Amino acid sequence: MMKTLSATFERFGGVMLLPFILALIAFLLIGRPSTWVTLTVAGLAMGMMIFLMASGLSLIFGLMDVLNFGHSAFVSFGAFIAASVLASLGVWVTGGSAALNILALMAAIAAATAFGALAGWAFEHVIVKPVYKDHLRQILITMGALIVADEIILMVWGGSPVPVPRPAVLTGSIVIGDVSIEIYRIFAFLLGLAVYIAMHFALNRTRIGLLIRAGVENREMVEALGFRIDRLFIAVFMAGSALAAMGGAMWAGYQSLITPAIGAEMMILVFIVVIIGGLGSVEGSLLGAILVGLMANYVAFLFPKMSLASNMILMMAILLWRPFGLKPAVKG
Numbered sequence: 001m002m003k004t005l006s007a008t009f010e011r012f013g014g015v016m017l018l019p020f021i022l023a024l025i026a027f028l029l030i031g032r033p034s035t036w037v038t039l040t041v042a043g044l045a046m047g048m049m050i051f052l053m054a055s056g057l058s059l060i061f062g063l064m065d066v067l068n069f070g071h072s073a074f075v076s077f078g079a080f081i082a083a084s085v086l087a088s089l090g091v092w093v094t095g096g097s098a099a100l101n102i103l104a105l106m107a108a109i110a111a112a113t114a115f116g117a118l119a120g121w122a123f124e125h126v127i128v129k130p131v132y133k134d135h136l137r138q139i140l141i142t143m144g145a146l147i148v149a150d151e152i153i154l155m156v157w158g159g160s161p162v163p164v165p166r167p168a169v170l171t172g173s174i175v176i177g178d179v180s181i182e183i184y185r186i187f188a189f190l191l192g193l194a195v196y197i198a199m200h201f202a203l204n205r206t207r208i209g210l211l212i213r214a215g216v217e218n219r220e221m222v223e224a225l226g227f228r229i230d231r232l233f234i235a236v237f238m239a240g241s242a243l244a245a246m247g248g249a250m251w252a253g254y255q256s257l258i259t260p261a262i263g264a265e266m267m268i269l270v271f272i273v274v275i276i277g278g279l280g281s282v283e284g285s286l287l288g289a290i291l292v293g294l295m296a297n298y299v300a301f302l303f304p305k306m307s308l309a310s311n312m313i314l315m316m317a318i319l320l321w322r323p324f325g326l327k328p329a330v331k332g
Helices: 002-011 014-030 033-064 071-089 098-131 135-157 183-205 207-224 230-255 262-277 282-302 304-321
Strands: 173-176 179-182
Touching: 014 033, 014 282, 033 071, 033 179, 033 183, 033 207, 033 230, 033 262, 033 282, 071 098, 071 135, 071 230, 071 262, 098 135, 098 230, 135 262, 173 183, 179 183, 183 207, 183 230, 183 282, 207 230, 230 262, 262 282, 262 304, 282 304
Parallel strands: none
Antiparallel strands: 173 179
């Protein structure tokens, strides 16, 4: 009986059905379609922003075998750089021109992403490179780098909450009947989806992507075939750091008010997503991020007192079922 149910489950999509099952259960519990739609869109938007932060870290884990506990520093810097760029552009952000609004937002995201890539290059060269294949030293040195990064943020931006102006074109909500959906959440979902499609294409349709996936599966075999897989390390690390900074920039606009603790707060969710999704898997990171986003919003509405523990419970349940995650590229 169990084998039949398992086969049927896999035939209709397997683990990819989990967000739909979770949404269906939430719909039955919530009862009001308008509230359910609002929470679902909020969960998808939140999930896509977490995906931006988690996907790069998942690849870094899978390909480079690096435990980078300083990943959240790129999230923090991305958030604060985006906030500074938006604040400096003034009328471009708050004015009535939709084109200038979009240009301001793109400039903020581009600045955060570019900084993340450059900082990732420096971080890999100075901090990570000397401690390859030594997980204990990786944890210690990246945690130390995170503390230094947090102090730099405090020195530059101070410890007070920093407001993040949201472009006028992305303020407000779209109202359809009884359903109200924030425009910014729609934009966040579409941006995350676009990044996933680009990453999926790069990893599955290009030569570099083939080498990265092969390196995740079996680095020694790729090197034995004559490829210098280590040359991809820096590019992967830079891309992962840039994505974290982009996710931080988007999360800053989502929150509207940020503090230096933003990176540490998001890092918990990022690690949960990487563990749930499976090591080295971009598709797994997307699935895990969507589950985390939906779970956080549904539980916060239905059982507010359980909201902080909900994603930990989700992670434990999934690991008891699938110890290597939902869609791991590496098993062990």
